[in-house]
Amino acid sequence: xxxxxxxxxxxxxxxxxxxDSTFIKSIYDEALARGQAYNDLRELCKNIGPRLxxxxxxxxxxxxxxEKFNSYKFDNVFKQPIIVPHWERxxxxxxWVSSKEGNLHKLNLLALGGxxxxxxxxxxxxxxxxxxxxxxxxxxxKVAGKIVFINQKMDATFIQTFKAYGGCYAIRGEGAVEAAKxxxxxxxxxxxxxxxxxxxxxGSMRYDKETPKIPAAAIxxxxxxxxxxxxxxxxxxxxxxxxxxEYPDAPSFNVMGELKGxxxxxxxxxxxxxxxxxxxxxxxxxxxxxxHCMEALRILKELGYKPKxxxxxxxxxxxxxxxxxxxAYATWTKEKGENQVAALExxxxxxxxxxxxxxxxxxxxxxxxxxxxxxxxxxxHVFEKGYGGVDIGPLKNTYPGIPLFGFVPDSQRYFDxxxxxxxxxxxVNERELALGxxxxxxxxxxxxxxxx
Amino acid sequence: xxxxxxxxxxxxxxxxxxxDSTFIKSIYDEALARGQAYNDLRELCKNIGPRLxxxxxxxxxxxxxxEKFNSYKFDNVFKQPIIVPHWERxxxxxxWVSSKEGNLHKLNLLALGGxxxxxxxxxxxxxxxxxxxxxxxxxxxKVAGKIVFINQKMDATFIQTFKAYGGCYAIRGEGAVEAAKxxxxxxxxxxxxxxxxxxxxxGSMRYDKETPKIPAAAIxxxxxxxxxxxxxxxxxxxxxxxxxxEYPDAPSFNVMGELKGxxxxxxxxxxxxxxxxxxxxxxxxxxxxxxHCMEALRILKELGYKPKxxxxxxxxxxxxxxxxxxxAYATWTKEKGENQVAALExxxxxxxxxxxxxxxxxxxxxxxxxxxxxxxxxxxHVFEKGYGGVDIGPLKNTYPGIPLFGFVPDSQRYFDxxxxxxxxxxxVNERELALGxxxxxxxxxxxxxxxx
Numbered sequence: 001x002x003x004x005x006x007x008x009x010x011x012x013x014x015x016x017x018x019x020d021s022t023f024i025k026s027i028y029d030e031a032l033a034r035g036q037a038y039n040d041l042r043e044l045c046k047n048i049g050p051r052l053x054x055x056x057x058x059x060x061x062x063x064x065x066x067e068k069f070n071s072y073k074f075d076n077v078f079k080q081p082i083i084v085p086h087w088e089r090x091x092x093x094x095x096w097v098s099s100k101e102g103n104l105h106k107l108n109l110l111a112l113g114g115x116x117x118x119x120x121x122x123x124x125x126x127x128x129x130x131x132x133x134x135x136x137x138x139x140x141x142k143v144a145g146k147i148v149f150i151n152q153k154m155d156a157t158f159i160q161t162f163k164a165y166g167g168c169y170a171i172r173g174e175g176a177v178e179a180a181k182x183x184x185x186x187x188x189x190x191x192x193x194x195x196x197x198x199x200x201x202x203g204s205m206r207y208d209k210e211t212p213k214i215p216a217a218a219i220x221x222x223x224x225x226x227x228x229x230x231x232x233x234x235x236x237x238x239x240x241x242x243x244x245x246e247y248p249d250a251p252s253f254n255v256m257g258e259l260k261g262x263x264x265x266x267x268x269x270x271x272x273x274x275x276x277x278x279x280x281x282x283x284x285x286x287x288x289x290x291x292h293c294m295e296a297l298r299i300l301k302e303l304g305y306k307p308k309x310x311x312x313x314x315x316x317x318x319x320x321x322x323x324x325x326x327x328a329y330a331t332w333t334k335e336k337g338e339n340q341v342a343a344l345e346x347x348x349x350x351x352x353x354x355x356x357x358x359x360x361x362x363x364x365x366x367x368x369x370x371x372x373x374x375x376x377x378x379x380x381h382v383f384e385k386g387y388g389g390v391d392i393g394p395l396k397n398t399y400p401g402i403p404l405f406g407f408v409p410d411s412q413r414y415f416d417x418x419x420x421x422x423x424x425x426x427x428v429n430e431r432e433l434a435l436g437x438x439x440x441x442x443x444x445x446x447x448x449x450x451x452x
Numbered sequence: 453x454x455x456x457x458x459x460x461x462x463x464x465x466x467x468x469x470x471x472d473s474t475f476i477k478s479i480y481d482e483a484l485a486r487g488q489a490y491n492d493l494r495e496l497c498k499n500i501g502p503r504l505x506x507x508x509x510x511x512x513x514x515x516x517x518x519e520k521f522n523s524y525k526f527d528n529v530f531k532q533p534i535i536v537p538h539w540e541r542x543x544x545x546x547x548w549v550s551s552k553e554g555n556l557h558k559l560n561l562l563a564l565g566g567x568x569x570x571x572x573x574x575x576x577x578x579x580x581x582x583x584x585x586x587x588x589x590x591x592x593x594k595v596a597g598k599i600v601f602i603n604q605k606m607d608a609t610f611i612q613t614f615k616a617y618g619g620c621y622a623i624r625g626e627g628a629v630e631a632a633k634x635x636x637x638x639x640x641x642x643x644x645x646x647x648x649x650x651x652x653x654x655g656s657m658r659y660d661k662e663t664p665k666i667p668a669a670a671i672x673x674x675x676x677x678x679x680x681x682x683x684x685x686x687x688x689x690x691x692x693x694x695x696x697x698e699y700p701d702a703p704s705f706n707v708m709g710e711l712k713g714x715x716x717x718x719x720x721x722x723x724x725x726x727x728x729x730x731x732x733x734x735x736x737x738x739x740x741x742x743x744h745c746m747e748a749l750r751i752l753k754e755l756g757y758k759p760k761x762x763x764x765x766x767x768x769x770x771x772x773x774x775x776x777x778x779x780a781y782a783t784w785t786k787e788k789g790e791n792q793v794a795a796l797e798x799x800x801x802x803x804x805x806x807x808x809x810x811x812x813x814x815x816x817x818x819x820x821x822x823x824x825x826x827x828x829x830x831x832x833h834v835f836e837k838g839y840g841g842v843d844i845g846p847l848k849n850t851y852p853g854i855p856l857f858g859f860v861p862d863s864q865r866y867f868d869x870x871x872x873x874x875x876x877x878x879x880v881n882e883r884e885l886a887l888g889x890x891x892x893x894x895x896x897x898x899x900x901x902x903x904x
Contacts, residue, residue, distance in 0.1 A: 032608045156484045156883070159830055195882055352804065352862050354831065378611055379806065379862070381833040410804050410831070410862065412883045430647055431608075431864045 020374055020449075023303070024442045028378060030299045031438035037295040038430040040068065041288065041350070045281035045425035052113075052278040053318040054086025054250040061274050065255040065290070065315050072298045074257030074313070082328040084318040086250040087114055089278055090243035095188075095217065097126060097227055099234040105227070108198050108220040109188070110279060111242045112172060112205040113321045115216040118242045122147075122215065124185050126236045128228060132171050135178050144183030147238045149231075150175050151190045151224050154415065161194060161411040162348070165418075168192050172203050176216040186215045186240060190224035192415065198222050199420040202277050204321045215242050252317045254325045257294075259301055261310040261448075267333070268309045268451070269343040270296065270444055273319030273391055280423035284414065287425075288350025288433060290315050292407065295437035296444060307448045309341050316391035319347070323390055330394035340398075341451050344405040345389025346440060349417075350433040351409035353379070356443055357386025359396075360403030368405070371446050380439055382408050405447075407440055472826055472901075475755070476894045480830060482751045483890035489747040490882040492520065493740065493802070497733035497877035504565075504730040505770040506538025506702040513726050517707040517742075517767050524750045526709030526765070534780040536770040538702040539566055541730055542695035547640075547669065549578060549679055551686040557679070560650050560672040561640070562731060563694045564624060564657040565773045567668040570694045574599075574667065576637050578688045580680060584623050587630050596635030599690045601683075602627050603642045603676050606867065613646060613863040614800070617870075620644050624655050628668040638667045638692060642676035644867065650674050651872040654729050656773045667694050704769045706777045709746075711753055713762040713900075719785065720761045720903075721795040722748065722896055725771030725843055732875035736866065739877075740802025740885060742767050744859065747889035748896060759900045761793050768843035771799070775842055782846035792850075793903050796857040797841025798892060801869075802885040803861035805831070808895055809838025811848075812855030820857070823898050832891055834860050857899075859892055 031037070044061065051058040062079065069077040095107035124147040129135040131152045135143075150171045154164040171189045179187040191201035200220045207213045217240065219227070230236055255274065272289025276282020293313045300311065316325035333340055344356075355375070358365045368383045375381075388404025395402050409432070417423040483489070496513065503510040514531065521529040547559035576599040581587040583604045587595075602623045606616040623641045631639040643653035652672045659665045669692060671679070682688055707726065724741025728734020745765045752763065768777035785792055796808075807827070810817045820835045827833075840856025847854050861884070869875040 028611070029609045157481045159480070159887075161883075352864050379834075382831075412804050412887065413881050416881070429865050429868070431613075435611075435864065 017374065020446065023445065024374055026303055027299055027441045027445070028438045030302060031295065031434045032431070035295065035434040035437065036298060037291050037433050037437045040294065041283065041291045041428060041433060042425055044287050044291065045283050049281050050278045051274065051276050051282060053084040053252060053275045053321060054247065055278065058252060058275055058317065062253050062255055065274060068294060069255070069257035072301065074297060074301070075260045077257045079253040079255050080328065080332055082252055082254060082317060082324050083249050084252045084324045085322050086247040087321065088245055088247065090117065090245055092241050092243045095238065095240035097236045097238050099230065099236050101234050103230055103234060105223070107223050108200050109217045109240070110200040110202040111244045112216040112218060113202055113277065114205050115242060115244055116213045117244050118186065118215045118240055121239055121241045122186055123237055123239045126227070126231065126238045128231050132174060132178055135182065138182060140182045143179070146184055148179035148184040148187045149227065150187065151228050153190065154192060154194050156194060161415050164194065165192060165415060172218070173206055176205055176214055177208050177211050180211045180214045184214060188238065189218050191218045191221050193221050193418065193420060194415040196221045196225060199422050201419045202279055203419045215240065217242060254317055254329055255315040257297065257313050259297060259307050259311045261307040263308060264310055266309040266339045266341050267312050268341050268444060268448060269312050269314050269392065270440065271314035271316055271391060272346045273317070273325065274315040275317050275320055277320055277419045279419070279421045280417070281425055283423050283425045283428050284349035284417050285419065285423055286319065286347045288428060288436065289346035291433065292346040292350070292437045292440050296441035299437065299441045300445065305445065309448050311444060311448065319390050326391035327394045330398045334398040340395055340402055342403050342405065342447055343388065343392040343395050344407065344440065344444065345392045346407040346436065347389050348407065348409055348411065349414045350428045350436055351413060352432045353436050353439040354408045354410055355380045355382025357382070357384055357406040357408050358403060359386065359388040361401070364403040367450055371443070374446070375442070378435070378439065407436065409436060469826065472898065475897065476826055478755055479751055479893045479897070480890045482754060483747065483886045484883070487747065487886040487889065488750060489743050489885050489889045492746065493735065493743045493880060493885060494877055496739050496743065497735050501733050502730045503726065503728050503734060505536035505704060505727045505773060506699065507730065510704060510727055510769065514705050514707055517726060520746060521707070521709035524753065526749060526753070527712045529709045531705040531707050532780065532784055534704055534706060534769060534776050535701050536704040536776045537774050538699040539773065540697055540699065542569065542697055544693050544695045547690065547692035549688045549690050551682065551688050553686050555682055555686060557675070559675050560652050561669045561692070562652040562654040563696045564668040564670060565654055565729065566657050567694060567696055568665045569696050570638065570667045570692055573691055573693045574638055575689055575691045578679070578683065578690045580683050584626060584630055587634065590634060592634050595631070598636055599638045599640060600631035600636040601640045601679065603680050605642065606644060606646050608646060613867050616646065617644060617867060624670070625658055628657055628666055629660050629663050632663045632666045636666060640690065641670050643670045643673050645673050645870065645872060646867040648673045648677060651874050653871045654731055655871045667692065669694060706769055706781055707767040709749065709765050711749060711759050711763045713759040715760060716762055718761040718791045718793050719764050720793050720896060720900060721764050721766050721844065722892065723766035723768055723843060724798045725769070725777065726767040727769050727772050729772055729871045731871070731873045732869070733877055735875050735877045735880050736801035736869050737871065737875055738771065738799045740880060740888065741798035743885065744798040744802070744889045744892050748893035751889065751893045752897065757897065761900055763896060763900065771842050778843035779846045782850045786850040792847055792854055794855050794857065794899055795840065795844040795847050796859065796892065796896065797844045798859040798888065799841050799843070800859065800863065801861055801866045802880045802888055803865060804884045805888050805891040806860045806862055807832045807834025809834070809836055809858040809860050810855060811838065811840040813853070816855040819902055823895070827894070830887070830891065859888065861888055
């Protein structure tokens with residue numbers, strides 16, 4: 001029936017198309033000529049900075065978000081209390097490799113999020129594996145007492161860099177457990193980054209209940225290349241010291257603001273995550289995403305748009321190491337008896353927009369495909385089946401059949417910065433960011449019109 | 453008939469499409485996994501640097517290009533002698549504004565290419581115009597003896613930034629002549645750049661025979677904002693000193709290398725311009741373009757491709773201030789009796805590819821549209837009527853009906869860097885550059901197959 005509706009709308013298209021294209025042009029004009037996104041991102045990155053769940057800066061970011069929503073006069077600005085993990089990197093993070101032959105090299109490293117400390121300086125012989133699979137197959141005696149180095153490269157030949165990330169992701173998540181199963185005393189992984197450079201990339205890792213916990217860190221891709229080269233001819237010892245620590249869970253919040261709809265209780269949720277890793281400034285991940293969504297709502301309000309559904313921007317807390325915010329939001333909205341009509345997430349960086357992906361039914365994909373003509377003047381061309389986002393993911397269980405949408409920017413530069421010290425404001429482009437916000441505002445406008 | 457041919461090919465498409473898509477995949481794999489583009493661009497930017505026509509560095513770049521072509525074992529590496537203008541910025545370039553009220557501000561400025569010097573420090577009252585049209589309409593007495601400041605902004609609401617550039621371009625090209633007609637002693641223009649920042653953007657300007665020559669420079673967009681604000685309430689004097697100079701024309705070269713085709717005398721020319729403005733490193737403009745084309749030819753040779761036509765890469769000299777290379781190439785190839793079948797230029801930066809534009813007939817546009825399915829996996833989606841390039845432009849007169857193609861990357865960041873000190877290697881992304889080279893290689897492969 002939605003397909004019929006879409007076909008019917010296409011027949012009506014000359015007039016509807018013209019009204020829509022005029023309104024969409026006004027959205028883009030507002031974003032490009034009078035946009036607030038870039039200055040807002042500067043504030044978040046420079047006046048607050050990195051903001052891992054449970055940290056003081058995360059709480060500061062929550063206060064800032066509330067103030068911003070109020071300054072833009074969103075309806076109904078409020079916070080949802082949640083409980084989040086609280087892990088801290090600590091003050092010491094050092095490492096190097098050395099050989100009897102006299103080679104010595106400092107490692108640029110970052111503890112993986114959730115890692116235990118080394119309890120002072122830890123030394124061990126380094127043993128390299130080219131993949132997690134190779135590590136899983138090795139004889140335990142070869143590894144026991146050593147420091148495992150997993151040097152699995154992201155595959156540069158994938159055009160969509162997220163696919164290359166997906167292919168390597170397990171070395172970060174599972175590396176410590178698999179190395180510990182073989183008796184290793186610590187694990188170092190090659191950073192999940194595409195360029196060969198000096199930046200280590202952190203990210204979450206897991207322990208399990210059956211396996212001893214060992215410290216885990218990522219070294220830069222450049223370090224990985226150097227260490228691997230030396231290991232071809234020499235025995236290397238690694239020395240590492242991490243004093244990161246897990247603290248008791250802490251109270252925190254999701255932050256929300258709305259444009260009330262004619263049907264108040266029917267909600268379209270749009271958001272990203274306010275927390276970020278504790279290195280860099282969380283500029284692309286996911287400062288850009290939360291700013292995109294706040295700016296989209298600001299633009300629609302500024303243009304006097306009166307939505308059919310309530311459009312709610314949600315700044316989720318704790319995507320990076322637990323998704324407590326996403327899970328709590330799905331439960332809370334269901335318990336309130338709200339009707340969640342659709343949700344959209346921006347969590348792939350602030351790069352030039354390519355389009356939108358849909359985790360939904362065939363007719364929802366058909367619906368967004370029918371938008372493609374309206375978006376062609378703005379260089380958006382991807383309207384296809386795909387992923388929504390981590391934060392909005394739990395809505396799938398509480399609202400079976402709900403369509404989830406993901407904003408799709410160009411992915412080429414994302415893994416230059418992801419979870420690295422280089423994810424700073426200076427690496428976000430003003431126009432690319434503004435075009436993302438405009439694209440999301442236009443997309444949400446069309447969804448609001450077309451969804452029942 | 454070409455349309456018929458295209459339709460026929462589409463009928464044959466399952467097998468042809470499969471062979472083509474396999475070969476195109478191998479092109480992208482080579483570019484992304486074993487590409488030379490990024491390192492070659494680093495050499496050009498860091499070991500040579502900016503290379504304006506007539507300069508020693510331009511000559512060094514020509515030698516480097518020949519060596520590169522030889523190192524990649526291209527067939528028939530050679531140079532075409534040409535004559536180019538020789539203008540130099542000189543050693544002094546300073547300016548500031550001041551008011552009786554005590555305001556004082558240093559100007560970040562760059563002489564426009566071709567400007568005369570100020571002959572020492574020049575001082576004058578500043579008078580602002582918001583456009584060239586406003587200047588043209590003003591009464592001469594208001595301007596005589598003053599320094600004209602043309603503060604025309606690029607229109608940020610154009611999605612394609614080249615359109616915004618086109619709308620402002622005249623203030624740089626014609627500003628000095630129009631200001632001199634009103635009796636001005638110098639002209640300062642707001643830089644043709646989109647962000648508000650401290651970088652001035654240079655570029656070519658013209659004098660005419662009837663109007664006195666006056667010095668011309670661009671100030672940064674940030675300076676333009678500050679100066680304009682102050683002028684609302686104060687009278688400002690500007691002081692500027694430029695000792696740039698025009699020298700006699702100098703000998704130089706276009707540099708070429710080929711993959712010989714089965715039909716040797718039928719040529720597809722691909723290229724960009726080797727010269728660059730004398731600030732920054734000419735990284736996007738047009739280091740990226742020449743590297744794109746060299747890498748495309750390297751990849752096709754590396755994959756053992758035997759072309760039907762001769763594929764010739766041309767590094768044109770002097771696009772920035774005269775186009776002597778482009779003009780001489782068109783004349784020379786015609787005089788040699790060569791059959792130029794098509795030409796492609798890359799001169800819009802090393803950003804993520806969007807597609808290709810065609811300055812050609814309806815059937816040529818249809819032909820490239822028929823490529824779009826093969827390019828969809830690589831995120832290319834623009835296959836439309838549009839511009840070719842400055843260097844290949846003169847081929848239109850010598851080969852009436854020749855299709856000219858332009859490589860179209862994303863344009864959002866181009867005018868952050870264009871002709872500015874910030875156009876350096878660090879602002880080019882490795883994957884975006886490699887994808888451009890791969891796209892061009894694949895496009896040229898398809899053109900070579902499909903064109904008679």
